[in-house]
Amino acid sequence: MSATQREIDAQLDVAAMRQDAAVLLDEAAPLIRYEDLQSAEHRYRVNLAWLLREVDAAIAGKAEDDVQAKVAMAGMSEALRRLEEIEAVGLAGEVRRVRRLARSVLSLCDHYGTLTGLRMCAVCDKPITADQKSAPYDMFHMPSSAPPSDAHARCMPPLPD
Numbered sequence: 565m566s567a568t569q570r571e572i573d574a575q576l577d578v579a580a581m582r583q584d585a586a587v588l589l590d591e592a593a594p595l596i597r598y599e600d601l602q603s604a605e606h607r608y609r610v611n612l613a614w615l616l617r618e619v620d621a622a623i624a625g626k627a628e629d630d631v632q633a634k635v636a637m638a639g640m641s642e643a644l645r646r647l648e649e650i651e652a653v654g655l656a657g658e659v660r661r662v663r664r665l666a667r668s669v670l671s672l673c674d675h676y677g678t679l680t681g682l683r684m685c686a687v688c689d690k691p692i693t694a695d696q697k698s699a700p701y702d703m704f705h706m707p708s709s710a711p712p713s714d715a716h717a718r719c720m721p722p723l724p725d
Contacts, residue, residue: 578673578682579690581611585666585673586689588659598655601662608665612643615672622679636675643668687719 701715
């Protein structure tokens with residue numbers, strides 16, 4: 565079964581959104597300039613608008629008691645709350661506020677993937693397509709209630725001898 569162009573575009577969009585948000589959340593990154601922070605905020609707002617619409621559409625097809633849909637709705641509510649936050653005082657306050665938006669982008673990307681079946685590599689954070697080899701990835705030994713993670717076969721760390 566081949567993916568439609570819309571599905572392929574969505575995979576690429578979600579991967580790009582995740583990568584963009586991860587840049588600001590990198591604690592080792594140097595302090596960002598105010599103008600660059602405002603540009604990042606604008607991108608996150610655009611991304612959240614798309615994600616909110618897509619996650620809402622994915623929820624619409626789920627049963628009323630679907631746990632994943634309810635968790636996604638909570639994530640959507642938190643993203644909407646963060647979108648309403650007013651500008652913070654000072655650069656450090658603004659960085660914290662925009663990082664919260666970045667976390668919401670990552671959260672809704674995860675919800676989108678869970679609801680639509682989009683599989684992302686747990687190592688490189690890029691989509692896993694049907695023609696790529698993958699394997700279960702459980703580096704952190706998540707509880708059995710957590711959704712399983714996969715990774716590209718090429719991204720898997722070598723097994724110890």
